[in-house]
Amino acid sequence: TNAKPILLLAHLDVVEAKREDWSLDPFTFTEKDGYYYGRGTSDDKAMAAIFIANLIRYKHEGWIPKRDIIVALTADEETGDYNGVSWLLQQHRDLIDAAFALNEGGGGRLQDGKRIYNGVGASEKVYVSFKLETHNKGGHSSVPRPDNAIYELAEGLMKLEKFQFPVELNEVTRAYFERMSKLEQGQTAADMAAVSRGDADAAARLSQTAVYNALMRTTCVATRLDGGHADNALPQMARATINCRVLPGDSADEVRNAIVKVLNDPGVDVTWIDKAKPSAPSPLDAAVMRPIEGVTDEFWPGVPVMPLMATGASDSLYLRNAGIPSYGVSGLFAELNDSRAHGRDERVAIPQFYDSLQFLYVLVKRLAS
Structure with a gap:
């Protein structure tokens, strides 16, 4: 048909892990007590393995989808965009151009083993950092001055601590709170x-x-x-890093302007450390959401599908900015209070892994048919 492809995206790079922090070797894949352990098992090698295993299965079965299926296993999700999705979009857009993408950023939640919801990531906040810096001519610490670079910076940080940006809900977060209200109490x-x-x-x-x-x-x-240069010297400089997670509807320039206004001190310089472009939430399109809801109900009757906005960031940012809606969906369930991605003893429950394998097998078939 003339339908555009589906892109199945997963990244193979992982964050650092130190052997002394783990009870097992983080870079040796280990099966133990009903779990798969290893750095990247949940973020994001499980999805990568599932996409490839299911692609092989489709091929063996002789199934011919009505739209092409593209699998992209990429690098540099954890550390930047040098050789990953952003680079592919700039240099080889034709290889990954799609109607929409399935990526990390969703997943199901368990509470004491009970399935609470199957999450679909449709939006995410954007990572932006600023450097706040104050300067002073300094001097000997035995003769304190009324102006001090550290105190001036500290006063600014206290102002920022008390400041809150306004509440802004988008289609995804509004749907999240509406649906979560039916699961919560009181x-x-x-x-x-x-x-x-x-x-x-x-x-x-x-x-x-x-x-x-x-x-x-x-x-x-x-x-x-960071600040100062010696125990017995007045500081000539003090510096702080402010990390912001920006809502899709806000611009990074507006955020910087708000910080400058809150500080209200020309002695505090506010400069970019990095700057990212926010992306609009992926639409909760019935052509995507209904199959997800239908397959979820077939696998786990009564478990609702929950639209999610991630407070962190993923490669979906680049896809959305390129006009490719991206949805974080895996059907991989984990306990609410046992998220170990980027942490010690990262793991995936083996039964949940195989449930996810089958869930995505059926879902991709449904979406491609």
């Missing part, structure tokens, strides 16, 4: 239903929970601090 359930209608009091209460606060607004937080 005041939390009521607030989730109300915040999607613009209730400021509900938003204020939900903001007291860090993860909900991060879903509702752009956030900026101090992550690094």
